[in-house]
Amino acid sequence: MRGGTSKAVFLAQRDVPSDPQALQRFLLALFGSPDVRQIDGLGGADILTSKCAIIGPPSRPDADIDYTFVQIGIDQPSVSFEIVCGNISSATGVYALQERLIPVQEPATTVRVHNTNTGKILRMVVQCAHGEPRVEGDTEVDGVPAKGAEVALDYSGTSGATTGRLLPTGQARDSVYVSKLGREIPVSIIDVGTACVFIRAADLGVTGTELPGQLGSDIYEMAEEVRRWAADRCNLPASGTLTPYQILIGEAQDYRTIGGDRIVKSSEIDFVARMVLNGGAMHKAFPGGGSVCLSVAAQIAGTIPAEARGSHAGPTRIRIGHPSGVIGIFANVDRTADDEWTVREVHFTRTARRLMDGTAYVRRALLEVD
Template structure:
């Protein structure tokens, strides 16, 4: 018996992340078989993911499963999967905004959608959220363009722009733009012995926004500079939101935990640039349970943050100093600045409607080939966690 199975794979960069792209027909449909397959493919659980394709980082342990559209208003289906690194977890909770930018490029290169020059719009049905995302891809000579003058902080050089339209993604996780019904709530944090204000907003990806100062930090810290108690407090807030909004208790990623502070100068993770307070509307850091910080900023999180910044009473609007819009919100993150346009309409009270959300990324195919997955890993009965 052949001890390994062959799997066609493509490695794509989308924004500040990388993901293994798989065709839907190459992925097991049974949930437990799919869990074992993805863990084996990525070499998880292992802090180095040395026996698989994982990059040993939350930004590179990602998978995109692409299939034919399951609804008439889409060109393709896209399922995003976050693979655990040192834990045997496989999460279908969220849509990755950075990786979604690569789905349109992939669809055109795979001839799943006909190329139209100079720009092809690909309608992407994200199965994680049930929402339609629209990708405007620059094309020339029958192919998506690679070279261009679009810059993404956290990605070296420049590339061809991919414009993402997330205007129809309100309530992606909870069904409501303001899941608790208000712009601000108060949550008791055990380590502080008191309540702190938070804002829960759901567009693109559900997020809970926390003032960095309330946790005793400046908000300009970089990955590796926060103590474990900060992550523990942020996780306690996340669990409160999960219970308050009736989200699955098995989830490990949602809502995103975003630390917010007022605009201030800070040095980027690369150390070669100081972001000036005049360049940004506020500083933001995404943290995850277990002690990890996003090295840039998640695309879905940026969608949510740009909208939250235009809703009166939220933590981001407070840090920005105004909720005036529509406008391009400038997010200061560990790798630089991310700019995202949002237009939010106020209907009175806590009634807010998202009219537009747009941002740009660059994306590129990095590798095509065959992965070899050990059959013994697929037949094992070891435990893993799906969420």
């Protein structure tokens, strides 16, 4: 299924091994990893298409289904349960309705999704007609070539999804020493949807308008040093490779998208943002969980995103300029009576559809223990 700007293999929980080690072997074999082309499996040889969603019955009373997200390594034999993918989560409601896991209600069905990676409830509204979730519609998502039916996602209940706190360090801004620079730079760590560490692109000597393949290896090395520092500050496992997300932030400026056929104007966006990954890759669009976190961070005084935006006023729709275009996320962030920041509301729109279904053939030899 495609969800937003990503694709994933969707599996029923009943069809996958329950033993963690057996599950890891199964998923690597299914995707054809490790192999840079994933030629002997279902993986798409790209971080946006080497994803898996495992769907099962709800394990808590306030949910309709359980959803476990898995990021499968491409050239490395890694199987990560670190994060929730916001793009792929948009397809879970469509899948649940098509599989008749919950009844269809017209003109729209609200699906309560328990994400097992974070222990949070995601709510999505799926448009329906003629007893099925709608696929065709007039909703556009930059990074997806065709329009589709709207899936509205509500991430309001995902504060502290990774670390347990909206501001994991208790501050809107921290300082970290970067060895290649020989000095400290300011960063912001925010956790809603997915924990992210935000870095001023200019502090690493770039603009934030760069596209995949245009950043030098030194930029990725510095960003990874920051991520490891942030993971330590957040008490996250040192073995993790994805969280916190590393996000470069720059002020709003004109840039050409990855397709080369569109110039995003500075007036269309609040800032530019690029997600970079350990190993030298850049997200070709922008992660759903990361966009939720960024929209919230932009409304917290003192953060790197609020500085780039030039304001922290809200509630409002934050417009994020990414390599494939623009994504808008509505957020409402406020202070409590105790002067603590709290997320009142955060939601966004994606499209999703089933691409195929059938039987996958997994090499039995790869499932066996050496």
